[in-house]
Amino acid sequence: MTDPIKIDIWSDIACPWCYIGKRHLEAGIAGLGENAPDIEIEYHSFELAPDTPVDFEGSEIDFLAAHKGMPEEQVRQMLGHVSGVAKAAGLDYDFDALKHTKTLKAHELLHFAKEHGAQLALKERLLSAYFTEGGHVGRIDELVGFAAEVGLDADAAREALESGRYAAAVQADIAQAGAYGIQGVPFFVFDGKYGVSGAQPAEVFGQVITQVGAERSGEAA
Template sequence: MTTAPIKVDIWSDVQCPWCYIGKRKFEKGAELYGRPVEIEYHSFELAPDTPVDYEGDPVQYLSERKGIPVEQVHQMLERVTGIAESVGLNYNYDAVHQTNTIKAHELLHYAKAHGKQLEMKERLLKAYFIDGEHVGKSENLAKLAAAIGLDEADVLRSLNDEEYLAAVKADMAQAQAYGINGVPFYVKMANTASPVHRIQPPLQQHSQKLQKTGTNSPFFATVPAHNVGYLKYRSE
């Protein structure tokens, strides 16, 4: 008998370092779980007020935004870079272009409509954290989309027309309704075929293994929402 996939909705941002790390860890957790997992990404802007062409680097940005000394920011980035390496990701903060990610989120919705959201998410994260590409401009995003087989001209049309801006805003509104104030954030709706308590233990067991890498422990909780259960998984 074919096993129906478990559906997990993930709120994240393209410029969130923990989202890329969490993506790798969640993929491993899903692999250990041993059943099909269907993933859908949703938009969450960590810094919607960031200019597209921010003139400083990530160190300056984080120092200004968080109000902390530059040396402390260097220590933070060194730590997160080390954790990224532990899951096979080589972050290159010297090349990162700090930017606004609204257009990247619109592109992810476009990619979802064309059956390529997962590929697009991976390409955007790699472009931002590893390849040093600019993910805030429509022209750049269209080229990244073309690299995974999407129509570059149509992607550019969609971004210029703000075709999926309403969808991005809807995701943000849903995040607020769920009480999400940080990402990555994972939501699993419970149903009679795959109740929360059946998917939760395997992921919890994997989270205990992940603690050995030196990361913070992922957060799990089952909470009622409009009489429907949710699994919330936060990795940071």
């Protein structure tokens, strides 16, 4: 029995292109139909702005204007463009409601969820909360609530976050990203061989999966 094709994804909850890239990947897999091979997806931690406070005072426009040194009007145009791309992917971003925060604890929780078979469900829940619902994904109380929503034990999730048990795993992911030369996310690694940077169109993901599958079968891609 052939092992599933492994897709490792470096991603940050606070990255709008990461949610779009997730949807594009899902569409690329769905587009293969009955020809889609078995696929295993694992998310890895990446912090785009590690110096962000948990409770950032201000809007997403305020943060980006300061963080990127851009005029506010330019930031508004940029967010408008991102919202349009997200809409085309079926996502309804609400940057006005978004609560910018440090995502370190969310990444720890994703490692906890991985151990309990719920990483993909939690990743979707956190991205949806952050970009479409104005949810806070930086504080332990709210994170425990999201964990419970996807069927994880709330007390165990709280203990994992308060103890910092998965902090080393998060840093190991970040170090691996550095070793790979990853400077931005999303970044997808297929079968440990092919790297794809950015929220590429669904067709690109479908083509890479098809190529990997063909190579595994000993056929020419």
